[in-house]
Amino acid sequence: MLTPVALPDLFSREDCARIIALAEGGALDEARLVGGRAVAEKRRARIAWLDDEGAASWVMARLMRAVADANRDGFGFDIEAFEERGQVALYEEAAGGGFDWHSDVGDGPLARRRKLTVVAQLSEDGDYEGGALEVNGDGAPRAASRAQGGGIAFPSFALHRVAPVTRGRRWSLTIWAHGAPFR
Numbered sequence: 001m002l003t004p005v006a007l008p009d010l011f012s013r014e015d016c017a018r019i020i021a022l023a024e025g026g027a028l029d030e031a032r033l034v035g036g037r038a039v040a041e042k043r044r045a046r047i048a049w050l051d052d053e054g055a056a057s058w059v060m061a062r063l064m065r066a067v068a069d070a071n072r073d074g075f076g077f078d079i080e081a082f083e084e085r086g087q088v089a090l091y092e093e094a095a096g097g098g099f100d101w102h103s104d105v106g107d108g109p110l111a112r113r114r115k116l117t118v119v120a121q122l123s124e125d126g127d128y129e130g131g132a133l134e135v136n137g138d139g140a141p142r143a144a145s146r147a148q149g150g151g152i153a154f155p156s157f158a159l160h161r162v163a164p165v166t167r168g169r170r171w172s173l174t175i176w177a178h179g180a181p182f183r
Helices: 013-025 054-075
Strands: 005-007 046-050 086-092 098-102 114-121 128-130 133-136 151-155 159-162 165-178
Touching: 005 054, 013 046, 013 054, 013 086, 013 165, 046 054, 054 086, 054 114, 054 151, 054 165, 133 151, 159 165
Parallel strands: none
Antiparallel strands: 005 151, 046 086, 086 165, 098 159, 114 151, 114 165, 128 165, 133 159
């Protein structure tokens, strides 16, 4: 199945604020593409990586359960591990924030093993305009819910984008589940 799976109520409003605070407490760096390339015309965002231990361990535990449920209910992929930390992204109007159509599978040992992508909405819907996460796994682009704390799971090879933010700031959290390469 290529249709995205909605994950409503993944995080509470307070959880979202805690995750944003964890990201702001570290370094927000310029987002890069797989392989470390900075390509501003493709992706305009700042990101922070969450540790899977310590203060952010509860985030990873929650996401691991959500991935297991979404995979069982919608995909049936062979998931073996979570080999990358969670990525908190900030897309801002002032920076022309957005991320053009792409897939999360690419060059590099980790990107080749990505099976499922999960994106959680951390901002309140009214905090920004534009910035829709759209997923096109089967030729029909679908916008993800903008409900704060909700998420969406989709195959990592599915094309998706974050439309340009036209007002305000959009925060999101992404995690990838890994397994043997598709064949």
